[in-house]
Amino acid sequence: QINEAEVVLFSVPSYACQRRTTLDNHNVTLTDALSLLAENAELSDEDGRGVAFRRAAAVLKALPAPVTAMSQLTGLPCLGDHSLRVIKDILENEASDEVESTKQSDRFKALKVLTGIFGVGSKTADRWIRDGIHNLHQLQESGATLNRAQQAGLEHYDDLNQQVTKAEADAITEIVQEAVVSVLPGAQVVLTGGFRRGKQTGHDVDFLITHPEEGREVGLMPKVVFWLESQGFLLYQKTTRNSYLEVKDGPGRPSSNMDRFERCLSIFKLAKKEERGIKLTNPPAHRRWRAVRVDLVVSPISQFAFALLGWTGSKLFERELRRWAGHEKAMSLSSHALYDNKQSRYLRAASEEEIFAHLGLEYIPPSERNA
Numbered sequence: 001q002i003n004e005a006e007v008v009l010f011s012v013p014s015y016a017c018q019r020r021t022t023l024d025n026h027n028v029t030l031t032d033a034l035s036l037l038a039e040n041a042e043l044s045d046e047d048g049r050g051v052a053f054r055r056a057a058a059v060l061k062a063l064p065a066p067v068t069a070m071s072q073l074t075g076l077p078c079l080g081d082h083s084l085r086v087i088k089d090i091l092e093n094e095a096s097d098e099v100e101s102t103k104q105s106d107r108f109k110a111l112k113v114l115t116g117i118f119g120v121g122s123k124t125a126d127r128w129i130r131d132g133i134h135n136l137h138q139l140q141e142s143g144a145t146l147n148r149a150q151q152a153g154l155e156h157y158d159d160l161n162q163q164v165t166k167a168e169a170d171a172i173t174e175i176v177q178e179a180v181v182s183v184l185p186g187a188q189v190v191l192t193g194g195f196r197r198g199k200q201t202g203h204d205v206d207f208l209i210t211h212p213e214e215g216r217e218v219g220l221m222p223k224v225v226f227w228l229e230s231q232g233f234l235l236y237q238k239t240t241r242n243s244y245l246e247v248k249d250g251p252g253r254p255s256s257n258m259d260r261f262e263r264c265l266s267i268f269k270l271a272k273k274e275e276r277g278i279k280l281t282n283p284p285a286h287r288r289w290r291a292v293r294v295d296l297v298v299s300p301i302s303q304f305a306f307a308l309l310g311w312t313g314s315k316l317f318e319r320e321l322r323r324w325a326g327h328e329k330a331m332s333l334s335s336h337a338l339y340d341n342k343q344s345r346y347l348r349a350a351s352e353e354e355i356f357a358h359l360g361l362e363y364i365p366p367s368e369r370n371a
């Protein structure tokens with residue numbers, strides 16, 4: 001029995017971008033449960049429900065201590081009836097029936113296995129499931145047509161579903177840095193995504209590339225890709241051209257979260273640590289490399305701060321920044337620019353700090369954007 005006076009009451013602001021969310025999560029059981037329901041909703045094309053569960057999980061991630069009683073949650077934002085029911089079940093019974101049955105369901109398991117293939121989204125997976133395809137074996141037997149990305153994804157399935165370590169991310173950083181300075185001296189490479197937020201593992205490695213002189217970055221990506229390919233570092237790559245024009249497109253077109261930078265989605269062939277730098281005379285019994293997903297993005301220096309902020313994540317933190325900008329400040333934020341709708345002008349920024357200041361937000365460093 002907990003004494004009423006000893007119950008810790010929590011208080012958090014309602015937008016994730018107003019909060020400091022470190023990797024030190026005191027409510028892992030609860031946030032894992034809500035994240036699983038979010039994932040299930042997203043895989044079922046119910047994005048609204050997905051976001052609701054993500055927001056609820058993010059509120060719990062920001063709490064300074066474990067939740068032990070429902071009464072502690074009074075007044076917290078983003079906790080809807082459904083999320084509260086799940087939390088209550090777990091606090092009272094150690095588990096939520098809804099979460100457990102979702103986890104065990106054939107449909108969820110099949111969606112997870114199939115979307116675990118690089119290049120396969122929920123729509124494709126859903127179509128395959130309706131055709132009776134529930135696993136990789138059935139997919140291979142089915143004769144379904146796979147695009148180039150999906151073929152590579154299937155071929156490297158096990159590697160790509162194994163977490164990338166920080167040590168592997170560092171090894172890839174060195175390779176990308178060598179590639180970039182070889183083709184354009186003075187160009188800069190920054191690690192973004194989860195690793196910039198201090199995560200020790202990730203599903204891929206993300207990089208942002210720029211040059212301090214505006215315009216020098218034009219045409220850089222094909223050169224970097226050619227260098228990497230000629231050195232045998234790429235198992236797969238697909239490069240997309242920059243399609244952003246400030247005047248024509250307007251500020252980030254809030255209808256789409258996709259940015260328009262020159263980007264390359266790739267699969268690296270990374271030498272295993274014990275093999276790096278060692279030339280063997282006999283072929284070893286085990287494979288000497290593994291496949292790792294790597295994202296490269298090139299940004300002009302004038303948009304660099306926005307690109308850095310946009311590619312550091314977390315995905316929910318980004319979504320909340322855009323929602324804050326639009327709903328609270330009448331501004332439109334994208335990975336390219338910040339537009340002030342009241343002043344009808346773009347607000348320039350040379351650093352992430354300046355963007356937070358434009359938005360009237362306290363600066364949150366990358367390690368505290370793990371919402």
Ligand code: TTP
Nearest residue numbers: 193194201202203204259310311312313314315
């Ligand atoms: P991810 O690499 O998908 O996520 P992550 O690095 O946070 O986590 P993980 O460890 O699983 O890799 O995306 C990184 C950031 O890049 C994310 O904040 C959103 C952004 N992003 C875009 O801006 N546009 C895109 O098309 C994609 C795929 C990501």
Ligand code: MN
Nearest residue numbers: 024026064065
């Ligand atoms: Mn703590």
Ligand code: MN
Nearest residue numbers: 193194204206
């Ligand atoms: Mn990532």
Ligand code: MN
Nearest residue numbers: 193204206295
């Ligand atoms: Mn990525």
